Amino acid sequence: MTDWTEVATGLAAEFAETAAETDRSGQFPVRNIERMKEVGYLTIAVPEQFGGGGADLATVAACQRILAGGCASTALAVNMHVFGLGSAAEGWYAGDRGAEQLFRMVAGGTIVGGSLTDAATGLNVRTSATPAKPVDGGYVISGRKSFCSLAPVLNFFWGTAADTETGNLLLFGLNRETPGLNFVDTWDTMAMRGTGSWDVVFDDVFVPHAAVQQDLAANDEELVWDAARERGFSWFAFTIASIYLGLARTAVRFSYDRVTSRTVTGASLPMARQPAQVYGAAEIELLLRPAEALVADGLHRRAETGLLSPADLNTIKHVAVNAADEAVDRCIRMVGGQGIFRKLPLERYYRDVRAGQFHPPNNDVALETIGKAALNIDPGAEPRWPTD
Ligand SMILES: Cc1cc2nc3c(=O)[nH]c(=O)nc-3n(C[C@H](O)[C@H](O)[C@H](O)COP(=O)(O)OP(=O)(O)OC[C@H]3O[C@@H](n4cnc5c(N)ncnc54)[C@H](O)[C@@H]3O)c2cc1C
Structure with a gap:
């Protein structure tokens, strides 16, 4: 059985060597992500049945703490991939089979990231200022999200937008190559300079119904605690x-x-x-x-x-x-x-x-x-x- 804290300790020592340069240049540490892929860290929380590490929350939290000691930017960036998979894995153990396709993709090398933050209005988890216009078979989205960590390397993107007819908050997943979906390097910050938390620009992006994972009544989703x-x-x-x-x-x-x-x-x-x-x-x-x-x-x-x-x-x-x-x-x-x-x-x-x-x-x-x-x-x- 893999000792994940040992793996994280080794990675942290490696990443510490380049953390200052990553911060100084503001360049995304692609090599760190490759190393994490090589040692299986990107599947740490994916259920073992899908080829992952099957680590629980306490283990992943301990590993992320260790990793942050080596390079905080790398730990934070990869967290946007890891935390969602860990949460989905727990759901899977509880009988929710919805994420199986995602687990297979990640086991095959897919990196997942996303932005719930509207560039214009900041973070309001209850709604989105990015309009999603209903069309035949789905929605067309134009707008701009921000703070999308891992943007330089992610293959699969999660985002939110608001249905222009119902006002509902939509959570959807798209492949990076989706036409009209663009990742723009706007990340020149004081802190966490190596997280690659770029903007995401939607230029008439078609989002099919099948890509919509959640469709929540506006301003309602925080009220249900399940x-x-x-x-x-x-x-x-x-x-x-x-x-x-x-x-x-x-x-x-x-x-x-x-x-x-x-x-x-x-x-x-x-x-x-x-x-x-x-x-x-x-x-x-x-x-x-x-x-x-x-x-x-x-x-x-x-x-x-x-x-x-x-x-x-x-x-x-x-x-x-x-x-x-x-x-x-x-x-x-x-x-x-x-x-x-x-x-x-x-x-x-x-x-x-x-x-x-x-x-x-x-x-x-x-x-x-x-x-x-x-x-x-x-x-x-x-x-x-x-x-x-
Ligand atoms: C390094 C880094 C990486 C990130 N990566 C990601 C990512 O990968 N994906 C992603 O989706 N997001 C990411 N985020 C974005 C983050 O989740 C926030 O969306 C973002 O920082 C904007 O939040 P804000 O509080 O500044 O927004 P704003 O909504 O502009 O809020 C500004 C201020 O207004 C006040 N305020 C706003 N709303 C409320 C409210 N409802 N109640 C009380 N006070 C309020 C608060 O004082 C807040 O500090 C990242 C952020 C950082 C710093």
């Missing part, structure tokens, strides 16, 4: 939380090594012996350890009970990415002015970790979900906010 929805959300929340915590731990290890091995001129003991550094390390641990424990506890509870609530998952993701963010901030103070030099990796960790807050649920959405659940307010209650 096992299928929980699976997708769980796989995303736990893997994202793990990636950013893995990234933060790498920054912390770097910073601890730095102050432990550095003795400034005239001092008798290494910098780590200074009270500010000791307290700094304590503050970092007090941020990361509860977050790591919360993720571990969440995985454990999910394995026991099978279903976590939206407020639970929002809490786990929110705590993890924000603890990671604050811990890396603290690392910069610990290392001092050297920390902002590009010759050291800390400034890259500092930039990359900032992206965590933007993945759904973003901080503000999470606060709303957690707060309303705590106050026993129906998440779908109207008006959403009082006006008086």
Whole structure:
């Protein structure tokens, strides 16, 4: 049986060698994806019956945490492929056969990515501003999505658009070669520069009915919390939380090594012996350890009970990415002015970790979900906010 954490550890060590160059150039690390394909990592969560690794969520989250320590961009990019397959695999174990064709495609080398983000309006998971016009046999879509990680290499694309007649939110899958579907390199960012999260331009793209996987009533889909929805959300929340915590731990290890091995001129003991550094390390641990424990506890509870609530998952993701963010901030103070030099990796960790807050649920959405659940307010209650 494959030891996936060992595989991830080997890959992380390899990817760490080129992570700085990937960040500096902003070029998508195609070679890393090829390596992951070679060692089977791209099928880690696909059921064994389809030639995959059959890894469960706890294993994949652990691997993604390790991978992020080597190259956060690579871990985040590949996550957009892995999390959906893991969620579909869980569905398959539960008797939902819908993803079998996808598993076969991925076992054959297909890379899957997607964008639920409209370029014009940002992320609103309840609807889409990309219009899908009903025509004979399907829809014609024109518009622009953004933040499509893995865009340089993906073979199969998931997207959302709104039916112009019903307003329903459509989730559809298309081959990369679909006429009118174009991937445009717009990814010049401060953080996660190697994720290739390009724009996707639809120029009269015909989407047949058969390609539409979900057709949901507008503004309705968050109100139904069933096992299928929980699976997708769980796989995303736990893997994202793990990636950013893995990234933060790498920054912390770097910073601890730095102050432990550095003795400034005239001092008798290494910098780590200074009270500010000791307290700094304590503050970092007090941020990361509860977050790591919360993720571990969440995985454990999910394995026991099978279903976590939206407020639970929002809490786990929110705590993890924000603890990671604050811990890396603290690392910069610990290392001092050297920390902002590009010759050291800390400034890259500092930039990359900032992206965590933007993945759904973003901080503000999470606060709303957690707060309303705590106050026993129906998440779908109207008006959403009082006006008086
Ligand atoms: C590195 C990276 C890779 C990504 N890869 C992918 C990918 O592969 N596929 C994909 O689909 N997406 C991807 N995303 C996109 C991500 O999921 C978001 O869609 C994107 O960051 C835009 O979200 P936003 O919060 O900035 O959007 P906006 O909707 O523009 O929100 C801006 C701000 O408005 C506020 N806000 C907006 N809506 C609400 C609300 N309902 N409640 C409360 N406050 C609100 C929040 O403060 C929010 O921060 C990626 C993002 C990053 C950073």
